[in-house]
Amino acid sequence: MEKHKSIVFIxxxxxxxxxxxxxxxxxxMGVLEAGENNKPQVTDVVSCIRCGVCxxxxxxxxxxxxNSKAAxxx
Numbered sequence: 001m002e003k004h005k006s007i008v009f010i011x012x013x014x015x016x017x018x019x020x021x022x023x024x025x026x027x028x029m030g031v032l033e034a035g036e037n038n039k040p041q042v043t044d045v046v047s048c049i050r051c052g053v054c055x056x057x058x059x060x061x062x063x064x065x066x067n068s069k070a071a072x073x074x
Contacts, residue, residue, distance in 0.1 A: 007050060007066045008032070008042045014062035015039050023054040023063055 008031060017038040024032045024040055031048045035041030040063075042048075050065045 007045060007048050008054070009064050009066075010040060010042070011062045011064075012039060014060050015058075016060060018059070020059075022057050022059065026053045026057050028053065 019038065021034055021038065021040060024034060028051060029044070029047040029049055031042060031044050032040040032054060033043045040054075048065070052065060054063050055065060
């Protein structure tokens with residue numbers, strides 16, 4: 001079985017407990033779910049299409065994808 005690298009990164013230091021959990025509600029692929037302390041967790045990395053909706057709508061700017069990470073590095 002092939003191991004998949006995570007392409008969605010959540011900076012939990014920036015991610016406060018959030019009652020809206022906007023990132024979970026906007027993900028078209030259902031990649032994120034509520035985890036401990038009312039914070040999102042990546043549950044299905046294989047289905048992530050890197051659309052960036054969660055990145056753009058996170059009020060704390062705590063989510064990045066490896067696409068946005070690569071853009072920062074350039």
